[in-house]
Amino acid sequence: MKHVLIVGSPRSGTSWQLQLLLAQHRAIATTQETHLFNNYLSLLEQSWQRFPAVDPNIGMRRLLSDDEFYGLCAEFAKAVLGRIADGNPNAEVVLEKTPGHVRHGRFILRLVPDMYFLHIVRDPRSVVSSLCAAAQSWARGQWASTNVARNAQIWRSDVTLGRELGTLTPRERTVFELKHYHGLRLRTVAGMLNTTEGTIKNTLFRATHKLRFELAGAR
Numbered sequence: 001m002k003h004v005l006i007v008g009s010p011r012s013g014t015s016w017q018l019q020l021l022l023a024q025h026r027a028i029a030t031t032q033e034t035h036l037f038n039n040y041l042s043l044l045e046q047s048w049q050r051f052p053a054v055d056p057n058i059g060m061r062r063l064l065s066d067d068e069f070y071g072l073c074a075e076f077a078k079a080v081l082g083r084i085a086d087g088n089p090n091a092e093v094v095l096e097k098t099p100g101h102v103r104h105g106r107f108i109l110r111l112v113p114d115m116y117f118l119h120i121v122r123d124p125r126s127v128v129s130s131l132c133a134a135a136q137s138w139a140r141g142q143w144a145s146t147n148v149a150r151n152a153q154i155w156r157s158d159v160t161l162g163r164e165l166g167t168l169t170p171r172e173r174t175v176f177e178l179k180h181y182h183g184l185r186l187r188t189v190a191g192m193l194n195t196t197e198g199t200i201k202n203t204l205f206r207a208t209h210k211l212r213f214e215l216a217g218a219r
Contacts, residue, residue: 002202003081003112006097007105007165008120009158010143011130014097022095029091031084037108038100041073045107074111081112102158105165113171113195114202119162124155172207179204 006014006022023030048069051059060069085091101108108115131151135144145151168176171193178189186204190197 001085001091002093002116003114004093004095004116004118005101005108006095006099006118006120007102007162008099008122009102009127009155009162010099011127011134012099012120012122014099014120025093026088026090027092028095029085029088029093030095030097031087033098034080034084034096035098035100036077036080036096037104037111038098041077041111042104042107044073070110077111099158102162102165105161106169109169109171114199114206116206117162117165119165121159121162124152124159127155128152166210168207168210172203172210175200175203176207176211 008014022028048060052061064072081094081096084096085094102117102119105117128148128151131144131154132146132148135146145154175189175193178184178192179186184192186197186200190200193200
């Protein structure tokens with residue numbers, strides 16, 4: 001089962017891409033925005049990181065190690081993604097679209113190393129205009145702003161973060177080097193990294209795709 005997140009700046013057309021196109025495929029299981037990583041789990045991580053600075057004698061760090069904490073977060077994330085998959089018996093791909101997940105790429109990949117991202121980039125003029133319009137109507141007083149400069153900053157920040165998803169993560173680099181520089185079998189790499197061979201295949205595929213994209217842009 002592949003897991004894919006549609007991400008991007010707000011008002012970039014992620015809903016249109018999901019609801020009218022990708023969701024029509026019989027092998028895709030999907031749902032509306034879950035805010036799984038950017039709201040639910042990110043708040044847990046913020047508390048996990050904050051408590052040692054507040055008082056090292058309180059909080060969950062007295063009970064859990066770093067690996068145990070992130071392992072539990074990963075189990076929760078996979079359970080939610082699994083519930084999405086349950087909605088389509090023919091599913092081969094789980095697709096979720098919360099635009100704000102673009103701001104938590106590294107955290108997401110720590111929990112679900114074989115996650116794929118579909119980054120939607122819309123013309124900034126259209127995004128800024130749409131954000132301003134939303135702030136004056138149905139999103140008034142919520143997440144949208146009527147400030148043009150502020151909305152432009154949101155677009156620029158989100159697009160920058162989305163592009164960073166195209167760079168190799170430490171895990172992707174490790175898998176690529178173990179396979180191609182050291183000549184190890186995927187099964188051996190999986191054993192070394194304490195994961196499945198399927199996950200290693202997905203990680204290697206993603207790393208190779210990113211490197212090809214970088215090389216094409218450098219020509």
